[in-house]
Amino acid sequence: MDSNLAPTARTSGVGNRRLTVAVIGGSLTGPVTALLLLRAGIDVTVYEATPVSAPLGGGLIGLEHIALDVLDRLDIPQRDFVAYDSETIRQVAVRDRQPTHTVLRTYPGRNTTWPLLHRALAARLPAGVLRKGMRVTGLTHHAGPPILHFADGQTEPADLVVFADGRSSIGRRLLDPDRKLRYAGYVAHRGIATSIPQPDMRDFVRMEPCPGVQFNVAPVPGGCDWTFYLGCTPATYEQHFGAAPTRRVFALPQHITPAARAHVDEHADHLLPPDHAAVVHATATRMAVPVLDIDPPTRMVWPVGDGHAVLLGDALAPVRPHTARGANNGIEQAAGLAAALTQHRRYGANLPTALHGWQRRHLPTAVAAVQQGPVIGDKLGLGAR
Ligand SMILES: Cc1cc2nc3c(=O)[nH]c(=O)nc-3n(C[C@H](O)[C@H](O)[C@H](O)COP(=O)(O)OP(=O)(O)OC[C@H]3O[C@@H](n4cnc5c(N)ncnc54)[C@H](O)[C@@H]3O)c2cc1C
Incomplete structure (x- = not known):
């Protein structure tokens, strides 16, 4: 690379790549991903299966500083989702x-709760971004972009499909079918x-x-x-x-x-x-x-047609609650994904390489949390190793 080239000259003509992203799941990881991508100027639609949001993953959720900082950078003040600020x-x-x-x-x-955090996130999604009652049932491609199939027969294309659809993720079942829940x-x-x-x-x-x-x-x-x-x-x-x-x-x-x-x-x-x-x-x-x-994940990114699909949050790897890492992992992965896609969109970074860089950075943390769960459970005398 010619190091004398000014950054603008090096990147001219490669910025503002259009990329449509479909996020599956409108609970926590999905909306955080969508808000971060919207900030990066990327077209996002969130598809949520349920017509009405209901708390599923956990009531009380401890968020560590990295996740709290991601929310801060989304201009979501802690008072909106932390009712008791005890550490x-x-x-x-x-x-x-x-x-x-x-x-x-x-x-x-700090501790939050699913309803407080979900409400704070959902309230910031612009109208039309979150489409409720849209249950994904399949993912295909015909020598083109990935195509999502929905329970009501609709189909939608997207360049990148982000599965943030939780513990019994359809994305995991389609992309990584050997990793079954136990x-x-x-x-x-x-x-x-x-x-x-x-x-x-x-x-x-x-x-x-x-x-x-x-x-x-x-x-x-x-x-x-x-x-x-x-x-x-x-x-x-x-x-x-x-x-x-x-x-x-x-x-x-x-x-x-x-x-x-x-x-x-x-x-x-x-x-x-x-x-x-x-x-x-x-x-x-x-x-x-x-x-x-579940078996630890070995990858987070799959090529689908001429696009990609990724798994994150509980869709990638549901972890035992004692690790207090489920929501943290999802938010950290979302922030990393937004960084990779921003490099692609603004500066023309190679997309498959950016996605694999993201995977390399976040996979070990997800694997560690999956492995840590049975160790903690064992110490507490809970469950079998
Ligand atoms: C008791 C308990 C305590 C916990 N404590 C902590 C903690 O202290 N710290 C921490 O970080 N984590 C904690 N967790 C984990 C945390 O709650 C989860 O990791 C987190 O809620 C996962 O969020 P998610 O958005 O990835 O998935 P989910 O919250 O499971 O959301 C998935 C969404 O996808 C939707 N969906 C599913 N299938 C489809 C489909 N086919 N099409 C479209 N939409 C679909 C669902 O309706 C849902 O809205 C705890 C969990 C439990 C059970």
Whole structure:
């Protein structure tokens, strides 16, 4: 390359490449990707299967500084999605239902909730970008760009398809079909309570009353959000939530049977301090998430016709919740993808090379988080390794 050429001369005629991007999934990773790409001047449409957004992945979500900074750069002030700005994790030892000892740790980030973050993101998507009720069912090409197929028979072309469609991603099933979800043998039971265990609660609290059990609780607007990890056989999961764990990857409030509710209440009565058990009992809105494993990803980018498809967020690799990396990975990958596409659009960077550079940078972090989950689970006595 002639180093005497001025940057403008080197890049003249290569800027402003048009690129249409289809983002599949309108939860967290999808909207972050779309907002970043819109900022880069790229045409984006987000296709979301559900007609109405509902919290799926997690209630309370810890975001580390890189993810927080990405949101900052999108001009989303933290007050829009962080209701309690505590960085403290209270790790409380519990014996015979009494707190015995508390260790304070500092989390390098802040806690948000799915509804707060999703609302903050969705509110910033310009009209027409998010198309709801559009379930992707297939991806083809006819010696041209990738073509998305939707459940209602519509088709849409795009130069780049970004699958951010979560744990049971159609993108992963189409592009990387050998990586199947495996049930890890325990469930994150979740509740959004309208009461709190202590009136002055501000911090994230973690209790491990015995091996094989963990209870996390933190304040959220209007009450608290708790997660109770308990072992559960596949047969019991099916009885309690109506389908096998790898099929019903989220048990929503309508799937929670009275038996599932009683199971959680009984464990709270046996294991948790009475004030926390009382909050569990009083919680009307409950959900459950089976903890799932998957083989680590070996790639994030696929050529499709004369375009590409990529996987990111939970679509690439759902990770165990204890890693607290799912949403962080998705946001960091989205920011990296936007950087690569910006280099292509503005400066004519070779697109396949830019995408592979992005993959090289982000794949190891995703692999590490997938591998870390069973290690943490093992330490807690949760699930099988
Ligand atoms: C108990 C618990 C605690 C957690 N704590 C943390 C934490 O502290 N920190 C952290 O970083 N992460 C945490 N996570 C993980 C985090 O919640 C997820 O990683 C995150 O929500 C994934 O976001 P996503 O947008 O990639 O996928 P999802 O939120 O699963 O969204 C996928 C979207 O795609 C849509 N979709 C699916 N299929 C299709 C289709 N065929 N066509 C069109 N749209 C489709 C879905 O409707 C959905 O809206 C936690 C998870 C749990 C369960």
